[in-house]
Amino acid sequence: MYNVENETYYTATKKYDINFPSLEEDIEADVVVIGGGFSGINTALELAEQGITNIAVLEGRYLGFGGTGRNGGQIMAGIGHDLDAIQKDVGDAGMKTIFELSDAGANIIKSRIEKYGIDADFEYGYGYMGFNHRQEKTLRGWEKAFKEVAPDEHIELFTGSDVKKIVGSDAYSCGLLHMGAGHVHSLNLLLGEAKALQDHGARIYEYSPALEVEYGDRIKVRTAKGSVTASKMLWACNAFLNGMEHNLHQTTINTHAFQIVTEPLSDELIERISPIRGAYSDIRPVIDYYRVTNENRLLFGSATSLVEHIPRNLKEWNRNLMLKIFPYLKDVKIDLAWGGPMACGANLFPQIGSLEQHPNVYFVQGYAGFGVTPSHIICKVLAEGMNKGSERYDLISSIRRTKIPAKDSMSNAILTAAKFWHQTSGYWTGRR
Numbered sequence: 001m002y003n004v005e006n007e008t009y010y011t012a013t014k015k016y017d018i019n020f021p022s023l024e025e026d027i028e029a030d031v032v033v034i035g036g037g038f039s040g041i042n043t044a045l046e047l048a049e050q051g052i053t054n055i056a057v058l059e060g061r062y063l064g065f066g067g068t069g070r071n072g073g074q075i076m077a078g079i080g081h082d083l084d085a086i087q088k089d090v091g092d093a094g095m096k097t098i099f100e101l102s103d104a105g106a107n108i109i110k111s112r113i114e115k116y117g118i119d120a121d122f123e124y125g126y127g128y129m130g131f132n133h134r135q136e137k138t139l140r141g142w143e144k145a146f147k148e149v150a151p152d153e154h155i156e157l158f159t160g161s162d163v164k165k166i167v168g169s170d171a172y173s174c175g176l177l178h179m180g181a182g183h184v185h186s187l188n189l190l191l192g193e194a195k196a197l198q199d200h201g202a203r204i205y206e207y208s209p210a211l212e213v214e215y216g217d218r219i220k221v222r223t224a225k226g227s228v229t230a231s232k233m234l235w236a237c238n239a240f241l242n243g244m245e246h247n248l249h250q251t252t253i254n255t256h257a258f259q260i261v262t263e264p265l266s267d268e269l270i271e272r273i274s275p276i277r278g279a280y281s282d283i284r285p286v287i288d289y290y291r292v293t294n295e296n297r298l299l300f301g302s303a304t305s306l307v308e309h310i311p312r313n314l315k316e317w318n319r320n321l322m323l324k325i326f327p328y329l330k331d332v333k334i335d336l337a338w339g340g341p342m343a344c345g346a347n348l349f350p351q352i353g354s355l356e357q358h359p360n361v362y363f364v365q366g367y368a369g370f371g372v373t374p375s376h377i378i379c380k381v382l383a384e385g386m387n388k389g390s391e392r393y394d395l396i397s398s399i400r401r402t403k404i405p406a407k408d409s410m411s412n413a414i415l416t417a418a419k420f421w422h423q424t425s426g427y428w429t430g431r432r
Contacts, residue, residue: 035236046383060209118192125278
């Protein structure tokens, strides 16, 4: 059964045995961050590297409890799902800037790992997989676009039997190899980044949920046993906002994704599954995604494709999807299954900015399931905006957020309708 408290592959294999105290006093800070996932920690670390170190991070549970510790670990090119959805907001010049930014994530992550000596099982190698000629045409377009942005990377389209050079499956007719992308142990990456943030002088508190926020020139965030008073604040809760800030609550809706991880597999079987020891996703509107891990496991994830619901048996549901791609894994044991919510905006593009009536209150949310890489890009831009401002921040924060009516009373119906439309439109856009 699905339970957000379930142990995940990431909690079972974390390498950093670090814990942070709960807040039990009244403190002052320059910046207070609510949320201890990639968004909160990345933004705080970017600020600390710019010299703003008097930062307090409040996490309601433990670091990585949310989407940061419940994902596929995929490091892929891109920020949002379909950039055409934001064209009207940013124009041609803005689209060019955002597309150039979208390829920066892997380099940001790799540079941070090297700078701080983070042990996060980073591996290069990514396959974007397609099932038919429509998707092959789309991947040919992606190949050209990726090569224009990253001409020094090995980016190559494979078709027919050559697809086996990327992945050991008969399910696909084409695949785009991108050796500048890859995968990572996301929880170890987060904990390494948190340690680096702490070394810069920032204070991190776990099991310290924000209970009340008072806006003003000096913002006060109250927890059960303490408070933080600061000049600036960041909401970085994503799918775990829980309605605390109505303005932000109105413009995202939570859907769910689910993952499994197999028992450790032989070197020969891993080589058959993944000659590149990489990560993969197909390009359908609702994707299957998977990767091999450092311990020779296969981690496989997806979301419900049409009707929004939580499967009764996560292991069996995800296993059936896995066997459609790798039928020869039918006798492999599934060790763990888990899931979690992810926040989506109407345009499936991350949302950053500041509250209209409170310009010292910032926010980031709405990765729509693509958070590992985009969070490192988006939060670099957000930190620029929170510090001295930048043209990149002005551009991305100008993208309009759309309210989602009746989301609290009709979320499953809204998500089912959205998935149906998203899947149907995939035929016109070369994604189905």
